[in-house]
Amino acid sequence: xxxxxxxxxxSNTDINLQSELSTLNLGPTHPATHGVFQNVLQLDGERIVSxxxxxxxIHRAFEKIAxxxxxxxxxxxxxxxxYCSAPINNMGWHMTVEKLLKIQTPKRVDYLRIIVMxxxxxxxxxxxxxxxxxxxxxxTGFLYMMEYREAIYEIYEEVCGSRLTTNIGRIGGFERxxxxxxxxxxxxxxxxxxxxxxxxxxxxxxxxxxxDRTKGVAPVSIETALDYSWSGPLLRAAGVDYDxxxxxxxxxxxxxxxxxxxxxxxxxxxxFLVRNEEMKQSxxxxxxxxxxxxxxxxxxxxxxxxxxxxxxxEEVYNNMEALIYHFKIVMGEIDTPxxxxxxxxxxxxxxxxxxxxxxxxxxxxxxxxxxxxxxNYSMYADMSRGMLLSDAIINMSSLNVIAGELDx
Amino acid sequence: xxxxxxxxxxxxxxxxxxxxxxxxxxxxxxxxxxxxRDTIIDLLRYIKTDAALQxxxxxxxxxxxxxxxxxxxxxxxxxxxxxxxxxIRIKVFLPAGDERIPTATVLWNGANWMERETxxxxxxxxxGHPNLVRILNVDDMTVFPMRKEYPLExxxxxxxxxxxxGR
Numbered sequence: 414x415x416x417x418x419x420x421x422x423x424s425n426t427d428i429n430l431q432s433e434l435s436t437l438n439l440g441p442t443h444p445a446t447h448g449v450f451q452n453v454l455q456l457d458g459e460r461i462v463s464x465x466x467x468x469x470x471i472h473r474a475f476e477k478i479a480x481x482x483x484x485x486x487x488x489x490x491x492x493x494x495x496y497c498s499a500p501i502n503n504m505g506w507h508m509t510v511e512k513l514l515k516i517q518t519p520k521r522v523d524y525l526r527i528i529v530m531x532x533x534x535x536x537x538x539x540x541x542x543x544x545x546x547x548x549x550x551x552x553t554g555f556l557y558m559m560e561y562r563e564a565i566y567e568i569y570e571e572v573c574g575s576r577l578t579t580n581i582g583r584i585g586g587f588e589r590x591x592x593x594x595x596x597x598x599x600x601x602x603x604x605x606x607x608x609x610x611x612x613x614x615x616x617x618x619x620x621x622x623x624x625d626r627t628k629g630v631a632p633v634s635i636e637t638a639l640d641y642s643w644s645g646p647l648l649r650a651a652g653v654d655y656d657x658x659x660x661x662x663x664x665x666x667x668x669x670x671x672x673x674x675x676x677x678x679x680x681x682x683x684x685f686l687v688r689n690e691e692m693k694q695s696x697x698x699x700x701x702x703x704x705x706x707x708x709x710x711x712x713x714x715x716x717x718x719x720x721x722x723x724x725x726x727e728e729v730y731n732n733m734e735a736l737i738y739h740f741k742i743v744m745g746e747i748d749t750p751x752x753x754x755x756x757x758x759x760x761x762x763x764x765x766x767x768x769x770x771x772x773x774x775x776x777x778x779x780x781x782x783x784x785x786x787x788x789n790y791s792m793y794a795d796m797s798r799g800m801l802l803s804d805a806i807i808n809m810s811s812l813n814v815i816a817g818e819l820d821x
Numbered sequence: 822x823x824x825x826x827x828x829x830x831x832x833x834x835x836x837x838x839x840x841x842x843x844x845x846x847x848x849x850x851x852x853x854x855x856x857x858r859d860t861i862i863d864l865l866r867y868i869k870t871d872a873a874l875q876x877x878x879x880x881x882x883x884x885x886x887x888x889x890x891x892x893x894x895x896x897x898x899x900x901x902x903x904x905x906x907x908x909i910r911i912k913v914f915l916p917a918g919d920e921r922i923p924t925a926t927v928l929w930n931g932a933n934w935m936e937r938e939t940x941x942x943x944x945x946x947x948x949g950h951p952n953l954v955r956i957l958n959v960d961d962m963t964v965f966p967m968r969k970e971y972p973l974e975x976x977x978x979x980x981x982x983x984x985x986x987g988r
Contacts, residue, residue: 469957476942477966481973511850643933653903655878754849755899755910757880766881768899781883783899790954791934808891820957 448816464794475821479780492578498533498761505758509767521709523665524702537761541813571595586715615793631808633679645763651679657759745775786818825905827852882935882942921946942967
């Protein structure tokens with residue numbers, strides 16, 4: 414029988430294979446890159462020697478456009494940041510403006526916002542964890558969970574008429590009130606989803622293949638995570654209990670009873686577990702918000718700030734006062750305070766910050782988004798070094814990079 | 822340890838850096854100070870490593886431009902003390918035509934992309950940055966698009982008719 418020389422050792426063989434690095438373009442459009450961005454990887458066999466990340470393929474001059482638009486017209490821009498959880502961006506932007514304008518929103522608005530924000534956090538985590546399963550070769554979990562993202566989209570649809578880029582918030586509250594069907598759908602979701610999530614967890618958490626593919630893959634220490642300014646589930650998986658909702662409560666989060674799940678090793682498996690746990694906490698919060706809403710006046714869905722809140726169309730047609738305010742808002746004839754605000758919310762990926770400098774005009778003088786995907790992703794090329802290509806793919810899906818937010 | 826608030830923080834910083842720190846009035850709760858580019862890295866290193874302050878979390882780096890001012894471009898740092906839950910905003914204004922500032926990547930690796938983005942949009946030259954190239958715009962772009970001298974095109978302009986473009 415012939416003995417084949419082992420390719421891993423270069424001793425005592427007459428076959429001398431030249432080892433050569435190969436270059437792999439991972440992306441810009443590749444099923445394994447969850448969006449349009451490129452990684453040029455130098456590979457030694459299957460091991461990554463070095464990598465360069467290139468982003469910016471769908472950069473839309475977001476901040477520049479915002480400088481030319483009145484406040485209320487920036488809402489649709491924010492929707493397109495993290496399109497998996499558009500309402501969080503949307504609400505975060507409106508809370509920033511309200512902070513600048515010193516508008517106090519009614520309690521019912523806060524609770525409704527919390528419902529919408531937590532629903533979209535669940536939707537985002539459904540996608541992230543479902544796709545993480547797909548990348549390890551398990552399509553079933555994704556299929557199970559996808560139905561419930563659909564259920565969440567139906568709730569959005571009931572509240573604002575659209576599904577993906579919701580345009581759901583207004584300065585001071587919502588464009589319209591939540592109807593009975595919306596509440597019924599939320600309650601139905603709350604009743605059904607825990608069972609599906611438990612099923613999803615039992616499918617993965619003790620699955621030998623899944624554990625082998627994720628446990629110990631791309632572990633990140635607390636120091637490294639903080640050094641790279643990570644935030645959100647990634648930072649918490651590394652072991653830091655930094656959650657904007659708990660640390661700097663906005664939108665009445667301080668009244669809510671919830672826990673901040675924290676991991677220990679910061680590997681892909683921990684990130685998966687942290688996201689699953691966060692979905693459960695989100696459901697707890699939605700339930701509490703529903704209970705609190707019952708004690709509030711059901712007709713209130715926006716703050717009484719006629720100089721900033723666009724009046725409903727029926728009123729514009731029939732009410733002189735509303736017509737005047739409509740004109741003043743649209744023509745930008747309302748004075749806004751001079752000042753600068755930094756406000757951050759806990760987006761699905763981490764701390765989503767808005768830095769707004771206003772000079773009193775109709776549009777911001779300068780608006781900057783602190784986009785968690787952008788900052789979380791900056792470590793990717795560095796951390797891929799020495800990793801196997803297949804692990805790097807899993808790692809990327811656990812980072813939950815959303816290209817719209819990455820490029821803005 | 823006494824709870825850290827903006828007054829104690831400001832006292833601490835002016836005690837350490839004296840005239841190099843100029844506090845600004847800010848009514849929205851975040852302490853804002855101006856400083857210069859010779860002090861900025863010392864200041865950041867001090868607030869990061871000082872045991873009483875512990876501003877270990879770099880939240881954001883960005884820039885702003887006031888074209889009519891003598892020092893038009895300001896680099897803005899948001900740093901967060903996770904221990905005390907206090908934020909500080911530090912601004913460094915740079916003279917026109919000489920937009921350079923030492924890089925903060927010596928303190929935080931996370932500053933890498935934030936500074937690249939700031940360079941890309943405003944043309945601030947972060948000295949010592951390991952890879953200061955454009956990040957969101959194309960490499961052969963020659964302008965820094967977030968500066969005020971490059972306004973958005975007027976949406977109402979009339980010479981952009983479809984038939985000029987064969988549509």
